[in-house]
Amino acid sequence: MPKKPAASAARHLAAELTGPGYALPGTLASRLMRCGKANCRCKAEPPALHGPYLHWTRTVAGKTVTRTLTPEQAERYQPWFENARRLREALTELEARSLRMFRDAED
Ligand SMILES: [Zn+2]
Numbered sequence: 001m002p003k004k005p006a007a008s009a010a011r012h013l014a015a016e017l018t019g020p021g022y023a024l025p026g027t028l029a030s031r032l033m034r035c036g037k038a039n040c041r042c043k044a045e046p047p048a049l050h051g052p053y054l055h056w057t058r059t060v061a062g063k064t065v066t067r068t069l070t071p072e073q074a075e076r077y078q079p080w081f082e083n084a085r086r087l088r089e090a091l092t093e094l095e096a097r098s099l100r101m102f103r104d105a106e107d
Pocket of ligand 1: 034035036037040041042043050
C-alpha cells in the first residue's frame with residue numbers, strides 16, 4: 001500500500017467504519033457432514049457425505065452458535081459478512097496506527 005498522509009488515512013478509515021449499512025458477525029462456511037444414522041450412505045466406504053451445508057458460525061456470550069443458511073440466504077447476506085470483515089480489518093489498522101501515534105507522542 002502506498003504511504004499516505006496521516007489525516008487522509010484516518011479519513012479513509014472513518015469512511016470504511018461508517019460506510020456499510022449492515023455487518024453480520026461470525027463466519028460463513030460450506031461444509032460436508034456425516035449424520036447420526038448407522039447405515040447411512042455417509043458411513044459407506046467411500047462415504048457419500050451430506051451437503052454441502054452453509055453454516056453461519058458466531059460466538060454469543062462465549063459460546064459458539066451455528067445456524068444453517070439456504071444458498072439464497074447466504075447470497076443475500078454475503079455483503080453483510082464482508083462488511084463486518086472489512087470493519088474488523090479497518091479497526092485493527094486504526095488501532096495499530098493509534099498505538100504508533102501514542103508512542104510517537106508520549107514515549
Ligand atoms: Zn448420513
